[in-house]
Amino acid sequence: MNLTLKIWRQKGPQEKGKLVDYKVNDISEHMSFLEMMDVLNEQLINTEEEPVAFDHDCREGICGMCSMYINGEAHGPDKGITTCQLHMRSFKDGDTIYIEPFRAAAFPVIKDLVVDRTSFDRIQQSGGFISVNTSGNTQDANALPISKHAADEAMDAATCIGCGACVATCKNSSAMLFVGAKVSQYALLPQGKVEAADRVMNMVHQMDIEGFGNCTNTGACEIECPKGISLENIARMNREYLKASLKG
């Protein structure tokens, strides 16, 4: 198929960006979206133009790097997948595709489609971990009984890959779904209970410092999340926050 691409080009964080038109021809419907971008970049390199900068790593829906806004949707038109799992069969010959970076004050554009998501790293560093005694008397993990229900819910929360689609989709650029998932994956397990109060207070505080917006219960984040992270995680984080606040 032959396509017209309208891609956000921006030389650097302080430069003004704009949409630039490109044509790509003979694109197979079996190609992934990122392979189509590779074809475009080879074309640009062959004509001695600057290739389009975009983030990617695993290309199998695990790392959360491939942040692109495609035709006005984070990770493109298909549900429950990342950009790297999107295939060109979702488009048709003659289509015009708009490709932009994730947009949020806390995700500044570095170049073209690459945004700085280290704000997520700093939130994680503020509390997204457990401290484990490695003195030699470490308790066997299996000695702690965990209900199947809690284990399943913790596992579901832990599938968040930190891609940032929830933020990019939210009209408030809120990171509540991401932080809710990270708080929940520990709050549901006995290993996470020891530091639970500090964790939720520190992570929410860091989220505010980074400039993410508030949650107004629109639910767009849940719809666009490639991993199906549920809004229930935001409710759990709010309960954990209230508990920690009352504890002082």
Ligand code: SF4
């Ligand atoms: S909650 Fe979903 S959309 Fe948000 S960072 Fe995690 S995986 Fe991505």
Ligand code: FES
């Ligand atoms: S490149 Fe890793 S999730 Fe897309």
